[in-house]
Amino acid sequence: MKWALLVTVAVLALVASVAVGPAAVPLGELLRSDIVWNLRAPRTLLAFLVGGSLGIAGAGLQALVRNPLADPFLLGLSGGAGLGAVLAIALHLSGPWALPLAAFAGALAALALVYRLGLMGGAALDPRILLLGGVAIGAFAAAITTAIVSLADASELRNAFLWLWGGLSSASWDAVLVIVLYAPIPIAVLLAASRPLDLLALGEEPARYLGADVDAVKRRVYLAASLLTAAAVAVSGVIGFVGLVVPHLARLTWGHRHRALLPAAFVGGGALLAIADTLARTVVAPRELPVGVVTALIGVPVFTLLLRRWTIA
Amino acid sequence: MRAFLLSVLMLAGCSSPAGRPHGPTARRIVSLLPSFTEILFDIGAGDRVVGRTTWCDYPPAALAVPSVGDGIPPNIEAVAARQPDLVVLYNSGPNVTAAKQLERIGIRTVLLDVNRLEDLGPAARTLGRLTGREKIADSLAGAMDSLAARPPPPATASITFVVWDNPPIVIGRGSYLHQIAELAGARNVFADLAAPSAQVSLETIAARNPDWIAVLSDSSVMPGFAKRPEWQAVRAVRDRHFLLLPGSLFGHPGPRTAQAVSELQRLLRK
Amino acid sequence: MNNMTEPLLRLNAVRYRYPGASSDALAGVSLSVGPGDFHAVIGPNGSGKTTLVRVALGALAPLAGSADIDGRPASRWPRQALARLVGVVPQREDNLFPQRVRETVLLGRYAHLSLWGRERPEDHAAVMRALTACDAQHLVERWVWTLSGGEYQRVRVARALAQGPRLLVLDEPAVSLDLQHEMGLFELIRGLVDTQGLGVLMITHDLNLAARFADSLLLLEGGRPIASGPPADVLTQQTVETVFSWPVRMETVDGRPQMIPLRQPKESRA
Numbered sequence: 001m002k003w004a005l006l007v008t009v010a011v012l013a014l015v016a017s018v019a020v021g022p023a024a025v026p027l028g029e030l031l032r033s034d035i036v037w038n039l040r041a042p043r044t045l046l047a048f049l050v051g052g053s054l055g056i057a058g059a060g061l062q063a064l065v066r067n068p069l070a071d072p073f074l075l076g077l078s079g080g081a082g083l084g085a086v087l088a089i090a091l092h093l094s095g096p097w098a099l100p101l102a103a104f105a106g107a108l109a110a111l112a113l114v115y116r117l118g119l120m121g122g123a124a125l126d127p128r129i130l131l132l133g134g135v136a137i138g139a140f141a142a143a144i145t146t147a148i149v150s151l152a153d154a155s156e157l158r159n160a161f162l163w164l165w166g167g168l169s170s171a172s173w174d175a176v177l178v179i180v181l182y183a184p185i186p187i188a189v190l191l192a193a194s195r196p197l198d199l200l201a202l203g204e205e206p207a208r209y210l211g212a213d214v215d216a217v218k219r220r221v222y223l224a225a226s227l228l229t230a231a232a233v234a235v236s237g238v239i240g241f242v243g244l245v246v247p248h249l250a251r252l253t254w255g256h257r258h259r260a261l262l263p264a265a266f267v268g269g270g271a272l273l274a275i276a277d278t279l280a281r282t283v284v285a286p287r288e289l290p291v292g293v294v295t296a297l298i299g300v301p302v303f304t305l306l307l308r309r310w311t312i313a
Numbered sequence: 314m315r316a317f318l319l320s321v322l323m324l325a326g327c328s329s330p331a332g333r334p335h336g337p338t339a340r341r342i343v344s345l346l347p348s349f350t351e352i353l354f355d356i357g358a359g360d361r362v363v364g365r366t367t368w369c370d371y372p373p374a375a376l377a378v379p380s381v382g383d384g385i386p387p388n389i390e391a392v393a394a395r396q397p398d399l400v401v402l403y404n405s406g407p408n409v410t411a412a413k414q415l416e417r418i419g420i421r422t423v424l425l426d427v428n429r430l431e432d433l434g435p436a437a438r439t440l441g442r443l444t445g446r447e448k449i450a451d452s453l454a455g456a457m458d459s460l461a462a463r464p465p466p467p468a469t470a471s472i473t474f475v476v477w478d479n480p481p482i483v484i485g486r487g488s489y490l491h492q493i494a495e496l497a498g499a500r501n502v503f504a505d506l507a508a509p510s511a512q513v514s515l516e517t518i519a520a521r522n523p524d525w526i527a528v529l530s531d532s533s534v535m536p537g538f539a540k541r542p543e544w545q546a547v548r549a550v551r552d553r554h555f556l557l558l559p560g561s562l563f564g565h566p567g568p569r570t571a572q573a574v575s576e577l578q579r580l581l582r583k
Numbered sequence: 584m585n586n587m588t589e590p591l592l593r594l595n596a597v598r599y600r601y602p603g604a605s606s607d608a609l610a611g612v613s614l615s616v617g618p619g620d621f622h623a624v625i626g627p628n629g630s631g632k633t634t635l636v637r638v639a640l641g642a643l644a645p646l647a648g649s650a651d652i653d654g655r656p657a658s659r660w661p662r663q664a665l666a667r668l669v670g671v672v673p674q675r676e677d678n679l680f681p682q683r684v685r686e687t688v689l690l691g692r693y694a695h696l697s698l699w700g701r702e703r704p705e706d707h708a709a710v711m712r713a714l715t716a717c718d719a720q721h722l723v724e725r726w727v728w729t730l731s732g733g734e735y736q737r738v739r740v741a742r743a744l745a746q747g748p749r750l751l752v753l754d755e756p757a758v759s760l761d762l763q764h765e766m767g768l769f770e771l772i773r774g775l776v777d778t779q780g781l782g783v784l785m786i787t788h789d790l791n792l793a794a795r796f797a798d799s800l801l802l803l804e805g806g807r808p809i810a811s812g813p814p815a816d817v818l819t820q821q822t823v824e825t826v827f828s829w830p831v832r833m834e835t836v837d838g839r840p841q842m843i844p845l846r847q848p849k850e851s852r853a
Contacts, residue, residue, distance in 0.1 A: 021514065021516050022513070022514050022516060022517045022520070023514075023516045023517055023519065023520030023521075024520075025520075034519070034546060035516050035519050035520055035546060038519075038543070038545070038546040039515055039516040039519060039543060039546050040516060042543070066677070066679055094537050095537070095540075096537070096538075096540050096541040096542070098537075099479065167479070167480045169479060169480040169481055169514065169515050169543075170479045170541065170543060171543060172541070172542035172543035173542065174542050192698060192699075195693055195696065196693075198690060199690055199693055201677065201679045201680055202676045202677055202678075202690070203673075203675065203676050203677040205642075205673050205675075205676075206671075206673050206676045206677075208642065208662070209640065209666065209669075209670075209671035209673065210666055210671075210690060210691060210693050210694065210746070211662050211663040211665070211666030211667070211693050211694035211746075212662065212693065213662050251680075255680075255682075256680035256681075256682065257686070281514045281516075285514070285517070286503065286505070286506065286513050286514070286517045287506065287511045287512060287513055288480065288481075288512050288513055288514045288517075289512075290480065290512070
């Protein structure tokens with residue numbers, strides 16, 4: 001049964017992520033090891049939560065804008081978060097939470113701008129404007145970011161870009177707690193929108209006549225997906241391809257009914273990111289690859305395979 | 314490796330339009346790296362330095378030289394405005410491009426490596442040749458060569474240099490900082506990394522458990538990541554065993570490197 | 584709650600203009616559809632037929648006059664309650680994702696489901712009943728993309744029926760169907776009216792089929808009602824020629840007027 005298989009894969013991914021790492025911890029000592037409890041365990045959990053958030057946000061977003069190529073980072077959020085983070089680095093803001101908070105604030109600012117743009121056509125959100133506006137705002141923020149990076153201290157140049165490429169190295173139990181408290185509400189909103197999203201696939205007018213509150217659904221799904229993505233970026237930078245590819249992989253097995261697709265995208269995204277992070281930590285140990293690089297390296301071939309299936313089918 | 318480096322430097326020195334083996338003596342030099350500025354002043358060619366970077370702060374006389382920006386990347390116009398007959402650059406990708414641009418407007422350039430201490434001697438000799446100060450450059454080079462060749466004392470402590478915290482970036486054996494540590498009797502726990510610097514997992518740092526964490530810092534305040542929860546897994550962070558190394562002394566390999574080694578020894582003894 | 588003499592749908596002197604438009608899309612339109620009524624709305628392109636449906640269903644609020652469903656203003660109906668009463672087959676729908684017939688008809692049960700609850704046996708039964716009523720039960724496991732145009736339209740009607748409505752609204756349901764499927768669809772709708780007592784409001788451009796199958800017609804031109812009532816009263820030669828600007832000859836089949844367009848002689852074509 002496919003759910004059993006998915007959950008098994010996820011559990012295996014989590015266990016492997018905790019058991020395996022550049023610091024060789026013998027299996028017998030796993031439970032007692034300080035490194036495992038304080039570094040690997042929170043990092044694994046954070047990878048799962050962030051990957052899951054990106055997966056479910058991507059699935060919701062693809063249904064909302066009715067475009068299977070939508071990725072949570074098309075919303076301009078990553079541009080805004082990157083700008084916030086780089087500003088924090090350039091202004092030498094101190095404090096352990098300065099960077100994630102600044103990134104989150106930047107993402108929210110981008111969200112507000114794109115939302116405002118999306119309302120330009122009238123009272124109802126226009127998904128096409130959301131996509132175009134997201135790309136525009138994202139590009140704008142990226143341009144400002146580059147300008148700041150070019151004017152700031154040289155030593156921060158490379159480091160700012162490395163952060164943007166995504167990484168779970170700042171994972172701690174505090175971060176896990178924050179996500180655990182924050183994510184359930186947007187996730188619940190997305191799950192509640194499962195059936196209306198199915199209706200929306202027929203078009204806005206047919207969905208309305210079938211009884212869906214289309215305007216409310218669009219608003220809620222957009223905000224929930226954006227808030228999840230903003231938190232993910234704030235905690236771990238821009239990790240691409242998870243939000244784009246995981247929904248497609250899930251659709252291959254679970255179809256398009258969002259009641260099954262959304263949870264599957266969550267679990268699948270979490271498993272994928274946990275695996276990618278394990279690879280990022282071990283493949284060139286003791287060095288570490290940015291996890292966004294690993295997800296792209298996995299995601300692009302998978303995506304190409306999917307494309308071939310579609311064009312052949 | 315050194316032979317190759319020397320031949321590259323000889324070729325660089327042979328790039329003058331006149332075609333003479335070493336070219337005319339440089340009279341107006343723009344130095345785009347603090348190490349070169351310090352060497353030039355040290356060999357008595359300081360009065361010929363007409364441009365420096367904002368990072369070049371030693372010796373104090375260098376501060377009187379006009380700055381042409383931070384040098385990353387080099388501001389071609391600002392450099393050209395100083396009307397140099399020689400520009401000395403650190404050999405990196407972007408600087409190779411900048412050097413080509415300068416050559417195109419008729420300004421002679423030379424690109425020098427300064428990743429490890431053994432690069433310093435050849436750099437000093439080249440600068441000596443280019444300024445006609447060979448004799449004194451030779452003795453400086455000799456001192457720097459013997460420092461580089463000095464057998465390191467037995468290590469009495471372990472150390473890691475943290476360049477950035479998120480993601481964690483540490484110094485490997487490809488950097489002169491690694492050598493300074495070794496000469497001061499501290500073992501770099503990331504000596505197995507060939508590169509000058511590399512991103513590593515936090516858990517690797519925790520597992521290798523260095524006695525000290527060194528950061529280049531001009532303040533006496535603990536670095537920001539000292540308070541982050543995930544860094545508490547590293548014992549040196551928990552015990553607040555930080556070495557705050559002044560940027561000017563430790564960030565500019567050159568004539569003062571021996572002084573840097575002594576300073577680090579002193580800090581380790583505390 | 585439900586007044587037996589209250590029509591399912593009533594428009595009273597409705598006026599509507601789209602924002603920024605230079606003229607009214609609907610002006611002074613009245614319409615009444617009760618159980619067992621098959622009401623067809625006909626008229627040239629741009630005469631306001633689709634606007635009428637939108638106003639009738641509360642998607643647009645009339646600027647003057649009233650649009651009521653079951654005695655209550657259409658725009659005040661809660662969405663899901665309205666969907667349980669009125670089934671709509673719009674002109675266009677998207678087919679973004681591959682689906683089976685069973686799944687797409689099941690979407691019609693949305694208004695009957697609770698937020699987190701699963702589909703119940705009665706929902707699946709409603710799906711099969713609806714498919715059977717549309718003579719499409721043999722298609723239940725087929726992929727929607729493999730259906731012919733006629734089969735697909737039947738499935739869409741089945742989806743509307745699965746909502747369990749008392750009123751069915753169809754917007755140009757027979758466009759691009761071939762003769763057999765077009766006739767089949769109209770017979771299907773007529774059968775639903777006769778056997779299940781549904782009220783039907785249908786927009787169609789096919790004057791003859793509207794006249795053959797509907798109980799009453801409403802002819803619109805430029806948003807204005809030109810004629811309404813039994814087909815024989817509405818489809819007269821003079822009316823058709825005036826509104827549609829084309830010469831026709833009228834025939835009678837099964838007691839219903841049928842118009843046959845004439846070819847224009849070459850001389851009178853300007």
